[in-house]
Amino acid sequence: MATPAIEVAGLRKRYGEGEAAVDALKGVDMIIHPGEVVGLIGPSGSGKSTLLKCLGAVIEPSAGRMALAGQTIFDERWKIRDLRALRRDSIGFVFQAPYLIPFLDVTDNVALLPMLAGKPNHEARRQAMELLEALDVGHRAKASPSELSGGEQQRVAIARALVNRPPVILADEPTAPLDSERALNVIRILNRMAGQYQTAIIVVTHDEKIIPTFQRLYHIRDGRTFEEAGEGRSA
């Protein structure tokens, strides 16, 4: 089988020290392959955001190991120097709110990252346009974000997350503000994009509408993950 896109073993995160210490992750294991869209669910305070922040190299784990696309990025300590470049090139983020830049048009919102990474502007815009068309918002390329519907804004945010072709996308409640039909559409799009670009996508969600759509579902409870072996799921 291909190299996993995400491999996590024995991951721990402790906030604070001494009496005030909180063990938010107590030994998380997970393997996600290229092209998979995996759900991550759990009650409030179970460690979902902490896990996403560790995977996204936003906070430093306390122990364990993480590898992205076969590259060990953390093994008891960071194994790479430039975490900013790692985030830019290897990880796409999708949030509950699209966080588009209001004074850039739709195309430049998506093209900005490759431009910042040094791509010529015309090439970055061509790449952005290709994704916007794949996500059925190509016709809104010149609009400003405030002129788009919530579902369209979220599709632009997905295009932005994909534009540097990262092996991994971390999505935190991406469908929360959307109605059923739009939420399911976002999941359909994430599945299609994962297959097309062989991206591994983790979706943190509370959204009952989309939970049944995941082929694999991880639960997190009190800092520990386990995979649901449910009907219709491949676990």
Ligand SMILES: Nc1ncnc2c1ncn2[C@@H]1O[C@H](COP(=O)(O)OP(=O)(O)OP(=O)(O)O)[C@@H](O)[C@H]1O
């Ligand atoms: N910066 C921090 N300092 C100390 N404790 C923290 C910090 N961030 C989170 N925690 C604690 O770590 C635990 C896990 O929090 P986390 O935010 O990862 O949970 P969550 O599953 O994302 O919750 P929610 O669904 O409510 O967003 C909680 O007990 C929380 O209080």
